[in-house]
Amino acid sequence: MRQAHTVEQVRAAEAALMAKLPEGTLMQRAAAGLAVAVSNFLGGTYGARVVLLIGSGDNGGDALYAGARLARRGAQVTAVLLSSHAHPGGLAALLAVGGRVGATSDIVSADVVLDGIVGIGGRPGLRPDALAAVQLAEQYGVPIVAVDTPSGVDVDTGETPEPHVRAALTVTFGTHKICHLVDPAASACGPVHLIDIGLDLPPAEVQSLQAADVRALYPIPHGESDKYSRGVLGLMVGSPQYPGAAVIATTGALAGPIGMVRYVGPDAVAAAVREAHPEVVGDGRVQAWTIGSGLGDELDVPRIRELLDADEPVVLDADGLKALDDSGDHVDVLATPHAGELARLLGVERATVEAERLKYARLAAERFDVTVLLKGATTVIAGPDGEVRVNTNATPWLATAGAGDVLAGLCGSLLAAGLTPLDAAAVGAYLHASAANLSSSGGPTTAIAVAQALPEATRLLLS
Numbered sequence: 001m002r003q004a005h006t007v008e009q010v011r012a013a014e015a016a017l018m019a020k021l022p023e024g025t026l027m028q029r030a031a032a033g034l035a036v037a038v039s040n041f042l043g044g045t046y047g048a049r050v051v052l053l054i055g056s057g058d059n060g061g062d063a064l065y066a067g068a069r070l071a072r073r074g075a076q077v078t079a080v081l082l083s084s085h086a087h088p089g090g091l092a093a094l095l096a097v098g099g100r101v102g103a104t105s106d107i108v109s110a111d112v113v114l115d116g117i118v119g120i121g122g123r124p125g126l127r128p129d130a131l132a133a134v135q136l137a138e139q140y141g142v143p144i145v146a147v148d149t150p151s152g153v154d155v156d157t158g159e160t161p162e163p164h165v166r167a168a169l170t171v172t173f174g175t176h177k178i179c180h181l182v183d184p185a186a187s188a189c190g191p192v193h194l195i196d197i198g199l200d201l202p203p204a205e206v207q208s209l210q211a212a213d214v215r216a217l218y219p220i221p222h223g224e225s226d227k228y229s230r231g232v233l234g235l236m237v238g239s240p241q242y243p244g245a246a247v248i249a250t251t252g253a254l255a256g257p258i259g260m261v262r263y264v265g266p267d268a269v270a271a272a273v274r275e276a277h278p279e280v281v282g283d284g285r286v287q288a289w290t291i292g293s294g295l296g297d298e299l300d301v302p303r304i305r306e307l308l309d310a311d312e313p314v315v316l317d318a319d320g321l322k323a324l325d326d327s328g329d330h331v332d333v334l335a336t337p338h339a340g341e342l343a344r345l346l347g348v349e350r351a352t353v354e355a356e357r358l359k360y361a362r363l364a365a366e367r368f369d370v371t372v373l374l375k376g377a378t379t380v381i382a383g384p385d386g387e388v389r390v391n392t393n394a395t396p397w398l399a400t401a402g403a404g405d406v407l408a409g410l411c412g413s414l415l416a417a418g419l420t421p422l423d424a425a426a427v428g429a430y431l432h433a434s435a436a437n438l439s440s441s442g443g444p445t446t447a448i449a450v451a452q453a454l455p456e457a458t459r460l461l462l463s
């Protein structure tokens with residue numbers, strides 16, 4: 001499990017640990033890990049030209065001490081001081097081993113720039129000198145390694161209301177911060193490398209399942225299982241307008257853990273579903289529903305509301321989301337909007353949801369008393385009780401027509417097999433992205449190809 005803590009939680013854990021250790025120990029642990037990560041990033045240090053962008057706080061201190069370590073191993077290290085105050089101990093350490101203070105223009109010939117402008121003490125945005133330095137690095141294609149967080153992003157929300165650093169690598173300390181997992185900030189981090197500095201942390205506000213967590217949650221059939229006990233999913237999806245949505249969602253559902261799929265919808269669509277999947281049967285008892293993908297004119301709000309109020313858990317997707325209201329208990333409902341659909345549900349602009357994904361996913365979960373899976377490059381999943389999961393293993397190639405139908409079918413399958421909405425959403429998003437990676441292999445893919453890759457992605461995970 002990847003955990004992301006708030007700045008307040010990190011500060012408290014750091015204070016508790018610092019009280020037990022000699023002064024400066026934590027910063028030395030951070031700087032040592034940072035120096036190794038930068039050396040690995042460069043493929044060696046001897047002769048490398050390293051520029052440090054230094055702000056007024058301890059984030060700059062980390063960069064300066066790491067710079068001193070790199071200089072001792074043969075790097076040419078130049079500090080660009082962006083504030084009248086720079087960490088005195090760090091600066092002295094750098095100068096003592098042959099590092100120097102230089103100017104922004106040194107960036108042009110650098111192999112790497114370390115962003116030690118601000119870390120968890122920073123407010124969003126970059127001051128003019130810092131912005132000019134970052135832009136120069138971008139203009140000359142010099143990669144930036146962010147120290148702890150890319151400066152300028154909002155660390156606790158993942159929002160990026162102002163200009164900020166776009167890092168090729170982020171090296172963070174103690175735990176992940178929310179900006180490492182939640183977009184748009186997460187996309188500005190590059191790969192995130194975590195250095196353990198020995199913090200003792202409380203439960204995290206935001207979590208991201210990793211392969212082992214998904215493996216542990218996946219419902220695996222056993223010797224006593226039959227097609228009913230493995231779970232039966234009802235699909236109310238697709239329409240004469242969008243028959244493909246029904247076929248694709250069914251393919252996603254059958255590639256999940258359940259034993260049987262029941263399709264409920266117009267005869268012509270049912271025929272198309274059975275042609276692709278002869279094992280699909282008609283109406284009857286189910287353990288969960290997937291409702292909404294491609295319903296178009298078939299949308300029957302009163303019928304959907306009946307199902308939402310019934311005991312079986314429901315994945316509510318696409319057109320079906322129009323049936324959601326904020327009265328009543330919907331804790332066993334998993335709503336799967338993209339940003340535009342969530343914006344419509346909440347009566348705000350799509351761009352506002354895109355900019356504040358965590359906030360609006362949480363808000364909708366609370367208002368509608370559902371679990372919300374907000375689709376995107378990183379998927380944000382918010383439960384009605386405030387729990388948040390983020391999925392980060394997707395590929396941009398997954399942004400293709402019908403991919404959402406696959407996810408709705410798969411998440412329904414996981415619900416019918418007994419997972420909670422939060423777990424079904426997190427496991428579904430993870431496997432959906434794994435299957436996309438498999439079928440894409442770095443190139444184009446289609447929704448059907450993603451659905452067809454799900455069994456193999458699941459096999460690889462479970463083996």
Ligand SMILES: NC(=O)C1=CN([C@@H]2O[C@H](COP(=O)(O)OP(=O)(O)OC[C@H]3O[C@@H](n4cnc5c(N)ncnc54)[C@H](O)[C@@H]3O)[C@@H](O)[C@H]2O)[C@@H](O)CC1
Nearest residue numbers: 014026027030057058059118119120121122123124125148
């Ligand atoms: N506290 C600790 O025990 C440890 C802290 N570490 C490092 O210390 C960092 C936090 O250090 P600080 O608390 O000194 O804070 P920062 O270094 O993140 O920020 C310092 C100061 O910058 C100014 N500032 C805020 N927003 C700004 C902006 N947008 N542009 C320019 N200046 C701005 C503020 O005056 C702020 O206090 C962490 O991110 C991490 O890198 C690590 O050394 C590990 C241990």
Ligand SMILES: [K+]
Nearest residue numbers: 115118147149
């Ligand atoms: K930084």
